[in-house]
Amino acid sequence: MSRKMFLPLFLLPLLAACSDQRAAFEIDGSSQHSLTLIRVQNFFWQKTADYSLVAARMPDCMRRHDIGPGNADTRIEVYAPGNDAWILKQGQRMFVVETRTCQGFARLDQVPDGGTGPLQGVFQMRAGNLSFVAAPQGDAPATN
Template identity: 40%
Template sequence: MLPTSLRNLCAVLALTPILMACENGATAYMIEGSQHALILVREQPYFWDKTVNQALIPSRLPSCQRRVAIHPDRTELTPIEVFEAGDRLWGVHQGNRWYLVSTEKCAVQDWDNAQGTAPGPLVGTFRLKEGAIAFVPAGQ
């Protein structure tokens, strides 16, 4: 019979691969240095969930930093394109959903972009890169 502490350690080690299957990650599109950014957060609370909770954080310190939940995604990240849409305003596109993100008003909202046209030039895409979420600037 194993001592209790050794049994507990074995139980934790046995669960480690299962717990590691959960996704908890974040990455940022740095706009003007580290003080101005759009941040994507993805969290899968349980390994058996087929969806991942997502949030966008418009950040322009010290005036703005707010976490806003957006629609969940599947466990395999659907790429998220980021477009310039105006002064401190971005159009964000994932699958068939569009969002407007403002670091001026510190807001994220659903956008009914019926035409599906980009509001301005593509600045980059949140996507998987070497197995982790990353922001990849346009043209790379």
């Protein structure tokens, strides 16, 4: 047997190293109205991952928006300013997305004049898995 035949066997662990994880924030407890964070890390040793967000209000709309790269263990907070708008805060970066048409998505340079609204929860890594952890109701102050 030639050495070239064994090369794919040595590369197999690298191919299996890709991590594609998803977690959903179900709005009002409905899987039909949700924000789903997608986290893709190409190799386990990378300290960064690529993030995107799927805004959905089925059957009316669904759209995927690119958030871009971030720390592999980043936390993304979700706030509700109202009117089917959602603010995502990833470190110092903030984004706004809406689920009325699922088309609206933009990066924010600063906190909106009306504040972020109450914290709904946090997308975070827990025991190696991406999950959404809901904020305790009544304890979530609005951020201004």
